Each structure stands twice: as structure tokens, then as C-alpha cells.
Ligand SMILES: [Zn+2]
């Protein structure tokens with residue numbers, strides 16, 4: 001039995017799912033769901049968390065939308081009520097909503113997606129959830145590089161993986177470039193580029209067969225793995241969207 005830390009086991013198990021278009025997206029999605037569940041659940045009642053809503057803890061448009069897609073309308077209602085309260089406090093100070101750029105509602109609903117140096121092109125550091133996801137993502141990438149350096153079985157899983165979405169591929173390459181002097185990094189750098197290209201080509205073949213299937217001459221031929229290739233191509237290009 002291998003001796004691995006909890007965070008390493010999580011990475012290991014995610015890479016064991018060889019059909020994932022991006023293991024980091026799988027981890028991100030599960031962490032995001034966990035976070036959103038806890039924000040609208042126990043955190044909304046938390047004496048440390050609740051007072052900060054609308055002040056220190058802001059939420060981007062994307063995450064408000066995702067919170068709204070969930071079933072916890074009570075939690076969301078409490079959150080929105082608190083945000084409106086914060087907004088009213090500002091109005092009491094004679095700061096009109098439409099003229100004040102830093103109003104809570106304005107920040108809540110129109111946080112610019114390209115504010116403050118995003119690391120993966122979509123992170124919004126002002127958003128509580130985005131910044132937590134970014135932290136978690138950095139940890140996952142670091143742990144993966146550590147596993148690569150010490151565990152030969154993990155190397156094999158990594159090489160056989162379907163690579164990453166564009167955002168996580170860039171995150172990975174940036175991390176490897178930062179720590180390029182370390183032993184073993186050169187291998188993983190090459191492998192990461194190799195699997196990225198190889199899997200873009202594989203996905204393209206699947207998409208091309210998907211397109212050809214619309215030709216009546218091919219209508220009786222099997223779909224193979226192409227049937228969900230459009231969704232997987234979107235996942236590859238956009239990550240969790
Ligand atoms: Zn990804």
C-alpha cells in the first residue's frame with residue numbers, strides 16, 4: 001500500500017478516470033459544488049461569514065448564476081437580502097446607485113470578467129468563489145507535479161490521461177516554467193505538451209466523425225466515441241463553463 005497524503009489520493013483518483021477531458025476540471029467542479037453548497041447552507045448562518053457578504057465577500061455574475069441554478073433558494077434569498085441591505089446602507093450615505101461605481105449591487109452583477117490579472121483567463125479575484133477555486137487549482141497543480149516527481153505509477157496515469165482543458169493546460173505550463181530548475185520538471189513539461197497536442201488531435205478526429213455521420217452514406221455506421229464529442233470539445237476549450 002502506497003503512503004500518500006489525502007490531497008495526493010484525490011489527485012490520484014481523479015487521474016484514474018481516464019475518460020476525463022481535464023482532471024483539474026473534475027476537481028474544480030466538485031470543489032465548486034461543495035463551496036456553493038456550503039455558502040448557501042451552513043456558511044450563510046455563520047457569524048464570521050454572513051456579515052462579510054456584500055462587503056469582503058463578493059460574487060461574480062457567473063457564480064450568482066450558478067448559485068441560482070441550484071435548488072437552495074432560501075440560502076440565495078438570504079444572501080441577496082443581505083446584499084440589498086448593504087446597498088441601502090450606501091444609499092443612506094447619499095451615494096446614488098447609478099453613479100457610484102463601487103456599489104455592492106453593481107459589483108455583484110457586473111464585476112468585470114477581465115479585472116485583476118486572471119491566471120486562467122476567467123478567474124475573478126474579487127469573487128469569493130473564483131478566488132477559492134483559483135487557490136485550490138494552484139494546490140492541485142503543485143500536488144500533481146510533486147506526485148510526478150515521486151511516484152512512477154502516477155507518471156503512467158499522467159501520460160495516459162486525456163490532458164487538460166486549455167485553461168488548466170496554461171496553468172500547468174506556467175507552474176512548470178516557474179519551477180523549471182527542479183529535477184524531473186523537464187520530463188513533465190514535454191509530456192504535458194505531448195498529451196495536450198495528442199488529445200486535441202484525438203478530439204478533432206471524433207468531431208470530424210461526428211460531422212461525417214450527418215452524411216446519409218454514414219447514417220448506418222456506428223458513432224464510435226463521437227456522439228458526445230461536441231460537449232467534450234467545449235469542455236476542452238472552455239473548461240468548466
Ligand atoms: Zn480544466
Ligand SMILES: [Zn+2]
Nearest residue numbers: 060063127130
Ligand atoms: Zn466567481
